Amino acid sequence: MLRVSHDELLNALLRVLLKLGFTEERGRRCAQLFAGTTCDGIYSHGLNRFPRFVRTIQNGLVDVHAQPKFVQSYGSLERWDGRSGPGNLNAWQSMERAIALARGNGIGCVALANTNHWMRGGTYGWQAADAGVIGICWTNTLPNLPPWGASDPRIGNNPLVIAVPRSAGHVVLDTAMSQFSYGALASSRAKGELLPVDGGFDTRGRLTRDPGEIEKSSRPLPIGYWKGSGLALMLDLLGGILSGGQVTYQIPADPERESRLSQVFLALDPSSMSGKEKTEEIANQVIAHFQSSGHGKGERVRYPGERVLKTRAENMRLGIPVDPSVWEQVQEM
Amino acid sequence: MLRVSHDELLNALLRVLLKLGFTEERGRRCAQLFAGTTCDGIYSHGLNRFPRFVRTIQNGLVDVHAQPKFVQSYGSLERWDGRSGPGNLNAWQSMERAIALARGNGIGCVALANTNHWMRGGTYGWQAADAGVIGICWTNTLPNLPPWGASDPRIGNNPLVIAVPRSAGHVVLDTAMSQFSYGALASSRAKGELLPVDGGFDTRGRLTRDPGEIEKSSRPLPIGYWKGSGLALMLDLLGGILSGGQVTYQIPADPERESRLSQVFLALDPSSMSGKEKTEEIANQVIAHFQSSGHGKGERVRYPGERVLKTRAENMRLGIPVDPSVWEQVQEM
Numbered sequence: 001m002l003r004v005s006h007d008e009l010l011n012a013l014l015r016v017l018l019k020l021g022f023t024e025e026r027g028r029r030c031a032q033l034f035a036g037t038t039c040d041g042i043y044s045h046g047l048n049r050f051p052r053f054v055r056t057i058q059n060g061l062v063d064v065h066a067q068p069k070f071v072q073s074y075g076s077l078e079r080w081d082g083r084s085g086p087g088n089l090n091a092w093q094s095m096e097r098a099i100a101l102a103r104g105n106g107i108g109c110v111a112l113a114n115t116n117h118w119m120r121g122g123t124y125g126w127q128a129a130d131a132g133v134i135g136i137c138w139t140n141t142l143p144n145l146p147p148w149g150a151s152d153p154r155i156g157n158n159p160l161v162i163a164v165p166r167s168a169g170h171v172v173l174d175t176a177m178s179q180f181s182y183g184a185l186a187s188s189r190a191k192g193e194l195l196p197v198d199g200g201f202d203t204r205g206r207l208t209r210d211p212g213e214i215e216k217s218s219r220p221l222p223i224g225y226w227k228g229s230g231l232a233l234m235l236d237l238l239g240g241i242l243s244g245g246q247v248t249y250q251i252p253a254d255p256e257r258e259s260r261l262s263q264v265f266l267a268l269d270p271s272s273m274s275g276k277e278k279t280e281e282i283a284n285q286v287i288a289h290f291q292s293s294g295h296g297k298g299e300r301v302r303y304p305g306e307r308v309l310k311t312r313a314e315n316m317r318l319g320i321p322v323d324p325s326v327w328e329q330v331q332e333m
Numbered sequence: 334m335l336r337v338s339h340d341e342l343l344n345a346l347l348r349v350l351l352k353l354g355f356t357e358e359r360g361r362r363c364a365q366l367f368a369g370t371t372c373d374g375i376y377s378h379g380l381n382r383f384p385r386f387v388r389t390i391q392n393g394l395v396d397v398h399a400q401p402k403f404v405q406s407y408g409s410l411e412r413w414d415g416r417s418g419p420g421n422l423n424a425w426q427s428m429e430r431a432i433a434l435a436r437g438n439g440i441g442c443v444a445l446a447n448t449n450h451w452m453r454g455g456t457y458g459w460q461a462a463d464a465g466v467i468g469i470c471w472t473n474t475l476p477n478l479p480p481w482g483a484s485d486p487r488i489g490n491n492p493l494v495i496a497v498p499r500s501a502g503h504v505v506l507d508t509a510m511s512q513f514s515y516g517a518l519a520s521s522r523a524k525g526e527l528l529p530v531d532g533g534f535d536t537r538g539r540l541t542r543d544p545g546e547i548e549k550s551s552r553p554l555p556i557g558y559w560k561g562s563g564l565a566l567m568l569d570l571l572g573g574i575l576s577g578g579q580v581t582y583q584i585p586a587d588p589e590r591e592s593r594l595s596q597v598f599l600a601l602d603p604s605s606m607s608g609k610e611k612t613e614e615i616a617n618q619v620i621a622h623f624q625s626s627g628h629g630k631g632e633r634v635r636y637p638g639e640r641v642l643k644t645r646a647e648n649m650r651l652g653i654p655v656d657p658s659v660w661e662q663v664q665e666m
Contacts (some may be wrong), residue, residue: 034623067401069572070363072334072606073439074438074439074602074605074606075401075409075437075438075439075440076408076409076438076439076604077438077440077601077602077605077606079441079606079607084368094445103640104408105407105408105410105438106406106407106408106409106410106442107408107409107410107440107442108440109439109440109601110432111606116375134571134574134575147623147626147634149626149633149634150626150627150634151626152627153625154622154623154626155623160564162567162571164567164570164571165386168595171566171567171570173564173566173567175560175563175564179557179558179560197540198556204640205532223556223557223558223560223561224508224512224556224557224561225512227508227512227556227557228556228557230506230508230636230637231506231508233494233504233506233619233636233637234495234504234506234637237495237504237615237616238467238498240602240615240619241467241497241607241612241615241616242467242602242603242606244606244607244611247615247618247619248619248628249618249619249622266573268442268575268576269410270411270575272408272410272411273405273412273444273575273577274405274409274412274577275575278577279353279574280581282570282573282574283570283574285580285582286566286569286570286573286580286581286582289487289582290480290487290488290566293479293480293482293484293485293487294482294483294484294485300482301480301481301482301483302482303563303566303567304563306566308655329351
């Protein structure tokens with residue numbers, strides 16, 4: 001396995017971003033977000049996603065210089081225009097603004113229109129938790145999921161992130177509304193594996209664990225069948241209504257053309273209520289109780305975010321595993 | 334089928350509540366909430382739940398006179414103490430307060446500790462939408478769901494409600510974090526039916542559609558397996574941290590003793606951003622697109638809340654179907 005250090009990865013990405021016209025400051029932040037995601041073990045949205053990110057700049061979907069522009073506000077609810085800037089920088093700045101609003105007002109909400117794919121959503125949960133606040137955010141996406149009872153993809157898999165700060169390790173949930181991403185389907189198919197549970201329908205409309213059959217039918221399953229279908233719809237509605245931006249059906253269905261997404265960033269400052277110690281105490285007790293759940297021979301019960309911390313520590317120590325062909329591709333950019 | 338009019342049901346419930354010591358005003362609101370839920374077709378949390386609600390008053394779990402007490406606030410984030418009052422009245426008042434905060438500040442959040450079962454969660458979503466605002470609320474519950482990978486129930490099924498106002502019919506999602514409630518399992522078992530999809534594990538740890546087997550193992554499935562398990566954990570954490578109240582593991586596991594729950598009520602006023610017309614337009618377009626999804630021979634795709642409106646209209650016209658034995662029981666109270 002090829003491993004590179006965090007800084008080596010960061011500098012390689014930064015070099016490419018500077019070549020693409022990023023300023024030093026924005027390029028460094030963008031490279032940090034990609035390197036951090038890769039270091040956290042979310043390879044699909046880290047280094048492996050970088051070449052596609054570069055293509056979206058080259059084909060004009062992403063404007064490297066565009067920064068979110070304030071549109072209007074009402075109390076601690078604000079609307080911003082992402083102006084087709086880099087999705088991860090836009091999302092980062094929006095969560096920073098939501099955190100600032102929460103510091104002054106207990107709670108803050110930034111709705112962002114006209115932005116691009118935020119890469120790993122969990123990043124903005126970790127960001128909020130690192131700042132000591134609760135973070136909740138979600139994005140809409142291109143139509144890639146059929147509503148329950150339908151066969152054509154009309155809703156997005158709309159990732160939802162919820163983060164709770166904790167000294168012993170933040171609790172960060174980062175979950176899409178589909179049971180498996182297309183990336184996960186492709187990866188299982190390549191390994192010749194079946195999915196651990198039903199992941200969608202085959203072309204004859206039967207539930208299946210065969211990833212290739214689901215890719216053929218374009219009918220992945222929403223989490224909880226009708227429940228995730230409804231939840232995905234609501235997240236899209238909220239994103240469109242609050243930001244005034246596009247909703248899923250208006251977003252091009254081609255992943256290479258996905259653009260002008262709507263996102264919502266909420267921050268709540270629990271320390272404004274009962275102080276950091278009490279928050280920590282509650283979180284620690286809940287997590288301890290969750291982890292000690294009874295089980296059979298299987299793995300220990302993991303809380304959301306636990307594996308990320310373990311992988312992060314390991315990759316900082318040993319170097320970050322990289323796909324040799326992607327790594328080579330980036331170095332030749 | 335026995336049907337009674339909405340007013341007949343409301344008055345029958347009100348009579349019992351007055352006998353239990355409710356004031357006229359609070360008794361009427363409480364009876365309205367139960368009658369409305371029944372009229373909306375959510376029989377399990379309407380009339381059929383009423384005898385158990387009465388028992389919780391008789392056994393001292395619910396104090397009919399207790400009203401939520403303001404504890405502290407920071408900006409538009411407030412903490413209230415439910416003081417073991419009736420869960421539906423407490424929740425109603427909390428959402429009213431969140432709506433008022435949103436009117437002045439774009440967004441408002443009320444975290445409520447020490448409350449009781451709110452009956453149908455969707456009620457407070459409809460309440461927010463009727464007021465023209467977006468409503469988001471959730472509650473924790475007794476431990477009734479094993480975390481993914483575990484066999485003992487340590488998380489709650491923590492219902493989550495999201496509501497978007499719309500003149501043509503609000504969009505209201507009301508979804509627990511378990512794929513099927515224990516009520517739904519019992520109902521399927523009584524009819525000798527299998528569940529439409531896997532609903533949990535049998536006592537040998539195999540996924541099953543047999544509701545009786547899941548009741549035996551006490552291992553219902555979270556929606557989306559590991560995903561709903563994580564989501565349920567986060568909702569509990571947020572409820573406990575924001576309200577300063579109990580988290581699931583501290584709540585008695587006996588449904589008859591379930592008490593001192595923590596709930597969160599969020600309201601966002603979209604009209605403060607782009608006006609009612611624009612909000613309506615977005616919602617109408619998204620729903621129209623969702624409903625027209627392609628499908629095979631199955632039912633038409635329904636949006637969250639659609640069936641409630643249909644049932645409500647039908648029950649207002651024909652009378653509300655009641656279980657004869659429960660109806661008799663209430664009349665004898």
